[in-house]
Amino acid sequence: MFLRKKTLWKLHSVLGLLTGVPLIIIAVTGSVLVFKQEIDDLLVPDKVLVQSSETDRLSFDRLGDIVRQRFPEQLVVGWLIHETTEHADIAYVVEKGTSVWRKIYVDAYSGVTLTPPVSFHSGFTDWLLELHYTFLGGHLGMLVAGILALGLCALGLTGILIYRRFWIRFFTLKWDKGLRVLSGDLHRKVGIVSAPLFFILGLTGAYWNITHAVRDLYLHGLGDEHEVFEREWLGPELSLDRLVADSAAAMPGYKPYYISFPQAADGPVVFYGQLDGRGRLRSQYGISMSFDRLSGESLGVSDIREANVAVQAVDAFRPLHFGNFGGLPVKLLYCVLGAMPGLLALSGFVVYAKRPKRKRVRRGGADEEAEPSAGELENATAVAEAGGDRLAG
DSSP states (O other): OSOOHHHHHHHHHHHHHHHHHHHHHHHHHHHHTTTHHHHHHHHOHHHOOOOOOOOOOOOOHHHHHHHHHHHEEEEEEEEESSSTTTOOOOEEEEEETOOOOEEEEEEETTBBBOOOBBOOSHHHHHHHHHHHHHHOOHHHHHHHHHHHHHHHHHHHHHHHHHHHTTTTTTTTOTTTTHHHHHHHHHHHHHHHHHHHHHHHHHHHHHHHHHHHHHHHHHTTTTTOOOOOOOSSSSSSTTOOOHHHHHHHHHHHTEEEEEOOOOOOOOOOOEEEETTTTTOTTOOOTOEEEOOOOTTTTEEEEEEGGGOOOHHHHHHHHHHHHTOOSSHHHHHHHHHHHHHHHHHHHHHHHHHHSSSOOEEEEEETEEEEEOOOHHHHHSSSSGGGGGGGGOOOO
8 A cells, every 4th residue: 555554544634633624514514405495495485486387488588578677777697497397497687887696586487576686695595505615705715615625535535545444343333442432433434434425525516616716716816806797798689589499409309407698799698408318417507509699590519428528527517416316315315424524523533632642662761752553543443343453454
């Protein structure tokens, strides 16, 4: 092995001490956010739920006109279509002369605007999401959270290397061996079971946060100032409904789930969507179609099915991170195991706080302090699961 067990244990301990508290915040908030939609349905049903009927939803052109008429100072910059018919659409808007994005919940069947323009973290779960991935610290907080997510990956990797013989008496706990041994035993077993999910959550979260934060910090610095919007660039004669029909005709079964409006004179209209019956590990935004903002002429299609392996892997990050690819059982698994870093931080702290003290040894006629051995530093895994023999290094 490229690192000694003692070195791995020290590295694991330092990582745990440095990242413990913020990882608890990330883990607990993330565990709750697995059920974000369900929580919103309970807390603010008047904002997110709609009564879908047998009649089709209103046209995109009509819905856009309703928002503009209701809020004339707001410029529509994006439109989110929920995957289920019982949930409201979200119109993303920016007030003229500003750069701050807000959102409006819209009933796509009746045309009623369910909220005025509200901030991205106006509700409880929205605030919780902001805390989860930015610590309420903007671009810098997003970068810090991304680095901590890498720390979660490193903790999982070093833990597996240290406890690689976890299978010895895996289904037993040493209830009668004291708090430190019990904590270490629990720490190892919970960590081993949760490690695969830690890798998934850590890797996907780190990728999103770090790539987005670095880009935003490069473009905007520590502030959150973006381009000021003075007008909409969507051509006055362009019909979004015609573009939706054209996209469905060109690719049968295609549905847009997000429409990005042009944000500059040379910007395109972009549909981000998917086909009916997409794979479980495909995001709903894997196929994008770009159109000229004035003529509606197709500018190209990006199809995830034709992308290379790396791009397809990144597309799978969304369902893998949110745990929405396997129904309620997978969500429950994500909710429970996703909260485990909190338990591991507490049990790891107990193990570290009650570690063996340095010993006094006599060398060359003088007393010196000697560090505990690797076996002494390790928690209960350093002691044999049976027979009192030390595990092999």
